[in-house]
Amino acid sequence: MRYGILGATEAYDDRGAPLPVGGQRLRALLAALALNAGRAVLVGTLIDEVWADTDDPPGDATAALQALVGRLRRALGKEAVASAPGGYRLAVAPEDVDLHRFERLTREGRAALDRDDPACAARLLRDALALWRGPALADLPDRAA
Structure with a gap:
């Protein structure tokens, strides 16, 4: 898998075909994880990044983030986004971003x-x-x- 953030946020499968990462919040989550490729990102940091355009994230931002992680796993494959202590990580080498x-x-x-x-x-x-x-x-x- 390859990920692009130097332009629009994009994901590509192993053959180079684009993967559907629809929705602004989903792309914001992918970008926050890709910036830290292979390293865990805390839930609080991800919430701040995903809802950076608003002063008021959803009331249950943790649950909303979990739902986004589920959507991102469906788009990229469940192994692409790993749970980590206190957060999540994009299971990829930095060279793939x-x-x-x-x-x-x-x-x-x-x-x-x-x-x-x-x-x-x-x-x-x-x-x-x-x-x-x-x-x-x-x-x-x-x-x-």
């Missing part, structure tokens, strides 16, 4: 410049820039979150 690949490629590109290898740096930095499909988290209402 475009943001984390971008960060690695830019680090490697800078290192190539430092060792006087401009051709390698140019290739790595071009690959990093190619991951961008528009403004990060473009489809979410509060991209600053």
